[in-house]
Amino acid sequence: MSGTEAVTATRRAIDTLALLLVMLAIWEVLHRIAGETALPAPIETLSYLIRTVPTPRFAENAAATAEAFVFALILAYGMGLAIGIWMGAHRLSGAVGEPILVVLYSLPKITLYPVVLLIFGLGISGKVAFGAMHGVLPVALLTMGAIRAIPPVYLRAARTLHLSPWQIIVTVLLPAALPEVFTGLRIGFTVTLLGVLLGEMFASKAGLGAMVMNAMSLAQSQEMVTVAIVLFAFAAIANALLFRIEHRLHRRVRD
Amino acid sequence: MTRVGLIRLVVIAALIGALELACRTGLIDHRVVIAPSEMASALMALLASGSINADIERTLGVIAVVIALSIALGFAAGVIIHALPRLREALDPFFATYYAVPVFIFYPVLIAIFGLSPIPIVLIGVATAIVAMIIATLNGLDRVPRVLIKVARVHRLGRLATALTLQLPAAAPYLFTGIKLSVSYGFIAVIAAEFILSPAGLGRDISDAYTDFNNRRMYALILFLLIIATVVNAGLHALDMRFAERRGGART
Numbered sequence: 001m002s003g004t005e006a007v008t009a010t011r012r013a014i015d016t017l018a019l020l021l022v023m024l025a026i027w028e029v030l031h032r033i034a035g036e037t038a039l040p041a042p043i044e045t046l047s048y049l050i051r052t053v054p055t056p057r058f059a060e061n062a063a064a065t066a067e068a069f070v071f072a073l074i075l076a077y078g079m080g081l082a083i084g085i086w087m088g089a090h091r092l093s094g095a096v097g098e099p100i101l102v103v104l105y106s107l108p109k110i111t112l113y114p115v116v117l118l119i120f121g122l123g124i125s126g127k128v129a130f131g132a133m134h135g136v137l138p139v140a141l142l143t144m145g146a147i148r149a150i151p152p153v154y155l156r157a158a159r160t161l162h163l164s165p166w167q168i169i170v171t172v173l174l175p176a177a178l179p180e181v182f183t184g185l186r187i188g189f190t191v192t193l194l195g196v197l198l199g200e201m202f203a204s205k206a207g208l209g210a211m212v213m214n215a216m217s218l219a220q221s222q223e224m225v226t227v228a229i230v231l232f233a234f235a236a237i238a239n240a241l242l243f244r245i246e247h248r249l250h251r252r253v254r255d
Numbered sequence: 256m257t258r259v260g261l262i263r264l265v266v267i268a269a270l271i272g273a274l275e276l277a278c279r280t281g282l283i284d285h286r287v288v289i290a291p292s293e294m295a296s297a298l299m300a301l302l303a304s305g306s307i308n309a310d311i312e313r314t315l316g317v318i319a320v321v322i323a324l325s326i327a328l329g330f331a332a333g334v335i336i337h338a339l340p341r342l343r344e345a346l347d348p349f350f351a352t353y354y355a356v357p358v359f360i361f362y363p364v365l366i367a368i369f370g371l372s373p374i375p376i377v378l379i380g381v382a383t384a385i386v387a388m389i390i391a392t393l394n395g396l397d398r399v400p401r402v403l404i405k406v407a408r409v410h411r412l413g414r415l416a417t418a419l420t421l422q423l424p425a426a427a428p429y430l431f432t433g434i435k436l437s438v439s440y441g442f443i444a445v446i447a448a449e450f451i452l453s454p455a456g457l458g459r460d461i462s463d464a465y466t467d468f469n470n471r472r473m474y475a476l477i478l479f480l481l482i483i484a485t486v487v488n489a490g491l492h493a494l495d496m497r498f499a500e501r502r503g504g505a506r507t
Contacts, residue, residue: 012344012345015341015342015344015345016345016348016349018345019345019346019349030368034367034368037367038364038367038368039364039367039368092259092262095259096259096262096263096266097263099263100263100266100267102492103485103488103489106439106484106488107481107484107485107488108439108442108443108446108447108480108481108484109443110443110446110447110450110458111446111458111461111477111480111481111484112477113450114461114462114464114465114473114477115288115474115477117465118286118287118288118465118470119287119288190354197360198359198447201451202450202451202462209360212360212363213363213451215363216363216366216367216452219367221364221367224363224364224367225364227360228360228361228364231356231360232356232360235352235356236348236352236356239351239352240348240351240352243351
């Protein structure tokens with residue numbers, strides 16, 4: 001049984017690899033059509049990537065992005081969980097607040113970027129605020145949904161045991177809601193990264209987003225594509241890891 | 256109005272009122288945020304002057320094209336990929352990570368290729384919005400109950416008749432989710448692209464007003480975009496509710 005599973009897994013990996021090669025081929029063809037300045041050749045860009053990533057200049061920008069991202073993530077998770085738990089546990093607040101959160105979630109928050117800049121200025125706080133603003137809503141909405149879906153009998157049991165509100169949150173609500181909450185955290189992770197990068201693209205002198213904009217104004221397409229690939233790889237790997245944890249949590253609850 | 260709706264209205268009114276008060280009393284500097292009433296009056300004046308009509312037309316037009324292309328092509332791609340399980344398995348990891356990656360990071364590359372025109376904006380918009388539609392189409396086709404296909408076979412329906420009368424309605428709720436997502440991704444991508452670099456459009460207008468310290472104009476434009484996005488989303492939500500009601504009604 002596991003033998004055939006391994007065979008399908010290898011086949012799938014080979015298919016995905018083949019698809020990657022097809023994409024590289026398309027890239028090469030586009031390069032031939034668009035020309036060197038617009039879209040550099042894949043091989044040259046990859047060698048540029050290997051040369052550029054270890055340089056201090058790249059490391060500094062990556063560190064700037066990472067710093068802003070960590071702060072934004074802490075804010076988004078903290079506020080999102082707080083709002084989600086509150087609105088999930090308190091029925092009236094949830095009923096009043098949910099549509100407001102949904103509307104805010106679907107708004108193109110990018111429009112508010114100038115406002116964030118005016119309030120927080122050009123430095124790291126603007127990036128952090130913009131990232132947190134994006135991440136807080138999915139975390140809050142999914143946490144709220146998860147807490148609402150907890151069977152009421154758990155809460156009744158908690159009340160019979162005279163648990164304090166804090167104990168109820170830590171020992172009953174969070175463990176029962178963990179898989180769903182984690183889905184929110186995973187989505188919040190990617191959306192926050194998106195917000196931070198957007199912030200860097202519009203108004204920042206440091207960070208990977210700023211590097212892309214800088215490369216664009218100097219028409220350095222190799223650098224542009226290099227940063228894009230690094231970000232792509234980071235987001236893809238992080239997402240795959242979080243996805244795997246989430247999967248395991250869901251399975252544990254079902255068993 | 257229900258009690259909950261009333262409370263919600265009061266909460267929103269209180270928030271706007273608090274902002275108004277904070278701006279009027281100088282607690283919030285008018286160079287940072289202007290009073291909501293001022294935003295509204297500035298928007299009225301701007302709309303009455305007609306000076307932004309061309310930009311409204313351009314931006315909303317591009318968004319409409321992006322959404323239409325994403326939905327049509329995304330649906331078609333979803334149907335094709337669903338029919339090819341091996342391709343789908345190979346694509347799965349890409350779909351799973353697609354929205355984890357800031358796709359618009361490739362917008363500058365597209366500008367380098369196509370120049371400053373609406374084409375790169377449309378392309379980056381479609382690239383952002385289409386995948387949501389593809390994923391929704393795949394989900395929808397997955398959830399078509401097998402029994403429906405059997406029913407079709409019993410009734411000797413052709414491929415097309417099966418698709419139109421059974422598969423499409425059964426997948427409809429998922430398709431609608433894809434449409435909603437495509438709409439919101441379309442808005443975000445187009446406005447983001449206009450912010451980054453664009454010869455015209457509302458996003459460009461806002462960024463110009465910001466650099467000119469023209470807060471009245473900037474807040475008026477922001478308010479306009481937020482109202483449009485909210486109206487569109489609310490409309491889609493209402494449609495969704497009506498569909499859900501009808502489905503619920505049909506079942507009982």
